[in-house]
Amino acid sequence: MVNVTYSGNYADVMTDDKKQKLKQIHDGLYEKTGAGSDFLGWLDWPSGLSQSFLNNIKSTAEAIRGQADVLIVIGIGGSYLGAKAVIEALQPYFDKNPDFEVLFAGHQVSGAYLKELMAYVDDREVALNVISKSGTTTEPALAFRFLQKYMKERYGNEAAERIYVTTDEEKGALLTLAKEKGYKRFVVPDDVGGRYSVFTAVGLLPIAAAGFNVEGLVEGARAAENELKAFDAEDNAAIRYAAIRHDLYEQGYTNEVLATFEPKLSFVQEWWKQLFGESEGKEHKGILPLSVVYTTDLHSLGQYIQDGKRDLMESFLIVDEADEDLEVFEAENNADQLNYLSGLSLHDFNLVAYKGVSEAHLSGGVPQIGIHVSKLDEYNLGYLLYFYMLSCAYSAYLLDINPFNQPGVEDYKTAIFKLLKKPGY
Amino acid sequence: MVNVTYSGNYADVMTDDKKQKLKQIHDGLYEKTGAGSDFLGWLDWPSGLSQSFLNNIKSTAEAIRGQADVLIVIGIGGSYLGAKAVIEALQPYFDKNPDFEVLFAGHQVSGAYLKELMAYVDDREVALNVISKSGTTTEPALAFRFLQKYMKERYGNEAAERIYVTTDEEKGALLTLAKEKGYKRFVVPDDVGGRYSVFTAVGLLPIAAAGFNVEGLVEGARAAENELKAFDAEDNAAIRYAAIRHDLYEQGYTNEVLATFEPKLSFVQEWWKQLFGESEGKEHKGILPLSVVYTTDLHSLGQYIQDGKRDLMESFLIVDEADEDLEVFEAENNADQLNYLSGLSLHDFNLVAYKGVSEAHLSGGVPQIGIHVSKLDEYNLGYLLYFYMLSCAYSAYLLDINPFNQPGVEDYKTAIFKLLKKPGY
Numbered sequence A, B: 001m002v003n004v005t006y007s008g009n010y011a012d013v014m015t016d017d018k019k020q021k022l023k024q025i026h027d028g029l030y031e032k033t034g035a036g037s038d039f040l041g042w043l044d045w046p047s048g049l050s051q052s053f054l055n056n057i058k059s060t061a062e063a064i065r066g067q068a069d070v071l072i073v074i075g076i077g078g079s080y081l082g083a084k085a086v087i088e089a090l091q092p093y094f095d096k097n098p099d100f101e102v103l104f105a106g107h108q109v110s111g112a113y114l115k116e117l118m119a120y121v122d123d124r125e126v127a128l129n130v131i132s133k134s135g136t137t138t139e140p141a142l143a144f145r146f147l148q149k150y151m152k153e154r155y156g157n158e159a160a161e162r163i164y165v166t167t168d169e170e171k172g173a174l175l176t177l178a179k180e181k182g183y184k185r186f187v188v189p190d191d192v193g194g195r196y197s198v199f200t201a202v203g204l205l206p207i208a209a210a211g212f213n214v215e216g217l218v219e220g221a222r223a224a225e226n227e228l229k230a231f232d233a234e235d236n237a238a239i240r241y242a243a244i245r246h247d248l249y250e251q252g253y254t255n256e257v258l259a260t261f262e263p264k265l266s267f268v269q270e271w272w273k274q275l276f277g278e279s280e281g282k283e284h285k286g287i288l289p290l291s292v293v294y295t296t297d298l299h300s301l302g303q304y305i306q307d308g309k310r311d312l313m314e315s316f317l318i319v320d321e322a323d324e325d326l327e328v329f330e331a332e333n334n335a336d337q338l339n340y341l342s343g344l345s346l347h348d349f350n351l352v353a354y355k356g357v358s359e360a361h362l363s364g365g366v367p368q369i370g371i372h373v374s375k376l377d378e379y380n381l382g383y384l385l386y387f388y389m390l391s392c393a394y395s396a397y398l399l400d401i402n403p404f405n406q407p408g409v410e411d412y413k414t415a416i417f418k419l420l421k422k423p424g425y
Helices: A016-030 A051-067 A081-090 A111-120 A138-162 A173-181 A201-209 A214-227 A237-250 A263-280 A302-307 A346-363 A378-398 A408-419 B016-030 B051-067 B081-090 B111-120 B138-162 B173-181 B201-209 B214-227 B237-250 B263-280 B302-307 B346-363 B378-398 B408-419
Strands: A003-006 A070-074 A101-105 A126-131 A163-167 A184-187 A255-260 A288-293 A312-319 A368-373 B003-006 B070-074 B101-105 B126-131 B163-167 B184-187 B255-260 B288-293 B312-319 B368-373
Touching: A003 A237, A016 A237, A016 A378, A051 A126, A051 A184, A051 A201, A051 A214, A070 A138, A070 A201, A081 A101, A081 A201, A081 A263, A081 A378, A101 A111, A101 A138, A111 A138, A111 B346, A126 A138, A126 A201, A138 A163, A163 A173, A163 A201, A173 A184, A184 A201, A201 A214, A214 A378, A237 A312, A237 A368, A237 A378, A255 A263, A263 A288, A263 A312, A263 A378, A263 B302, A288 B288, A302 A346, A302 B263, A302 B408, A312 A346, A346 A368, A346 B111, A346 B408, A368 A378, A408 B302, A408 B346, B003 B237, B016 B237, B016 B378, B051 B126, B051 B184, B051 B201, B051 B214, B070 B138, B070 B201, B081 B101, B081 B201, B081 B263, B081 B378, B101 B111, B101 B138, B111 B138, B126 B138, B126 B201, B138 B163, B163 B173, B163 B201, B173 B184, B184 B201, B201 B214, B214 B378, B237 B312, B237 B368, B237 B378, B255 B263, B263 B288, B263 B312, B263 B378, B302 B346, B312 B346, B346 B368, B368 B378
Parallel strands: A070 A101, A070 A126, A126 A163, A163 A184, A255 A288, A255 A312, A312 A368, B070 B101, B070 B126, B126 B163, B163 B184, B255 B288, B255 B312, B312 B368
Antiparallel strands: A003 A368, B003 B368
16 A cells, blocks of 8 residues: 655645546546557556466566576666666665676666676676567667677577567567567567556566566555555545645646655666656656655755755655664763664664654745555555556646657657668658 | 866856856955855865875775775765765776775665675675764764674774774764774864865775775866866856856756766766755755766656756766777677667767757757766866866855855754754754
């Protein structure tokens, strides 16, 4: 479950007009009649996932872990952020001798990175998962050109057994190549955009290969799909979050800082920035999404948030319970003057800090939203990510924006391709 | 050298009024008569650094590398961001068997992190560098409480030889403790705030311990200090950058996206966010600093930057030459349709992408600033960081804001301490 709190008066947000508009959005979503409704495959995706699909993901992940020590996932944008977000949230900070690693490539263009990556994996067994709907997105295609060659040189004909492709079911350069070479294939569905694809094979295969419980993740997403389906202007968390942030946007709070006290959530924040930024940032509208990790960034952007230009709202992503923790112990000499904290756990310290920071920023003029999940596990992450996707759809529609396209992305691509004299440009 | 370009007409920025105001700021800085002038120690710090100071840093770093495999740096905000920025910019992406590692702690509050960190270093030799002016900043003090105990249990009386303290010269809890225990000490100067402290022992000791050339870094900073000292409204890079971004701010471009194509600069971006956010974000004024790494985030925030709310300016931090690189090779089947790039290096691809993205974003209504450095090494980083610090001072003064205090930071601290019932609150 996700619980959404607000420092303002929710009754002021949920006017009759707003309720009516949200009801229309709700109906347009579930009747698939709104703008961009060809891309609503994610909406009932969790409940529609078959056990045989999940079994295939799990057994392929097992096979990868059997044949390799490292899986290099090649993808960019929505083709890597969902998997990266879940893996970073669940894996330990430090792992001296990892028995299996998931690494990423093709999410940028860097010769140094690719060279060092190939040197790094050279004495370990490697598998690749290439994720691209078309197969011609420049960054992953470039990385795959180098890594495919690397695999061929290293494994010869057996390379094909170590390359897994997630791409379009019916067309595209990567599909053609995969068929020709006999690479095992998974599907990027036609009706699910990249930033909504974490519960498809795009996200699930790398997450399963990393050793995490994809069934738990999907179960959480299913619970969210089910619980957030009904129109309830008061208690539906996805509607609440969308309505509050839209109301604040209309009041001039046009930048949203997503804050967390859990450093492991920093890639969930990156995933959230793509989700909301790319869904809403159109037609010279949209809330600018940015992120901070506390208490770290209280010593960095904290001053600005407290006292800077007053166009910020702040939403806190709070994990209520900690798995691993430490308790402050009494020190004999109390040189650091911290004995007043004796007996407090570090997680409880963060919960108190959340209260204090939120009070201070509110009184500085920054409206406060709280997004609470109970703990950091597969189930709750699945719930949270689905919640954000659904809320994002409501939020973009409140701006009268199609949440599911990204027309602005073509502009820079065209400009680059022209400079590079790409055939056809 | 740093070179600053602008998509607009610089003559429109540099009006006579602006020039006069900047001259006043210049004189106030160098005559130390402006607001906050007690904290101008950083201004002539590079040229004032003695060789014996640098020798002490270098020999201590050597001693640390001799006695330990891991240095844990304990600090938060300005006490870790400078060192982290330089180390991340210079170290490889992957290092299978690092002979020496610099790790960080006390930059957040996480029981899981501390527990895993202690387990991670348990079969390697460890040293600590605790960095805190007062010794009572909560996060590093908490981390040090746990890690000091760990060191005592592991090394007994010899722990003292492995603990290095960077703190106030004359007062404070950490100084008292260091004297009592006989820890080797370095000084956080009184007249240099945390976010301006990278060239003091705060930054230099961890950077030297990580194996990098602190003399090169300081040499770059000295060159910047020297070259940017004279008032020149046209050609002084620090004045140019400050004047352009201030002019854009006055036109309503109140958010600045710092973009780079070099993933290794992501902590220079974090350092920059603290520097500008904490220096300028006061009295309900200031440019909100945010950062993106391209091409990665073209597939994330790119849509928003192209088409979203038009209150963004974008400044590119561009490294003109690459050390390590790869060249796109011709593929036989050209399945990925990338043969048109054959012969192009990945770094050159990024330089073309910079041009294309900058053109596209400009035509989308986002004014463009370019900050160019020739390469990624100690010298150029030293120059760049000094350039940003000096430009930040000009920029804050243009807003009539004292760049060197952080009054808003007290608000959340007070709120937290009250909730925790800290003695005196």
